[in-house]
Amino acid sequence: MKTIELSDERREALVAHLQTLFSTEFDETLSDFRAGEIIDHLLKTLGPTVYNQAVEDVRAHFQTKLDDLNGEVYIDEK
Incomplete structure (x- = not known):
């Protein structure tokens, strides 16, 4: 997994x-150093x-949307 990196602004705010x-x-x-080390x-x-x-x-949210897709866009062919 990629290392989580914070922007300078976000890091300063968290410190x-x-x-x-x-x-x-x-x-x-x-x-600042000790706070940064804790972060x-x-x-x-x-x-x-x-x-x-x-x-x-997010996966669960999108799966719910996908499960409902037929009800939202399905067109009856008869």
Whole structure:
């Protein structure tokens, strides 16, 4: 599987969010480096599971649409 990569803007936003979370919930200050390392670790460990679940959800959604296709576009030949 391809490595999950974040845009610079998304990564910066996640770092800031994680720093705020640790500050408010745990009264701990995270440096940009530490927050980035946590994000990298989460992407490596949780990323594939979340990605696979998203793919399965999309597959199920499209399968529902395909199953209903005959009802939507079928024309009676009689």
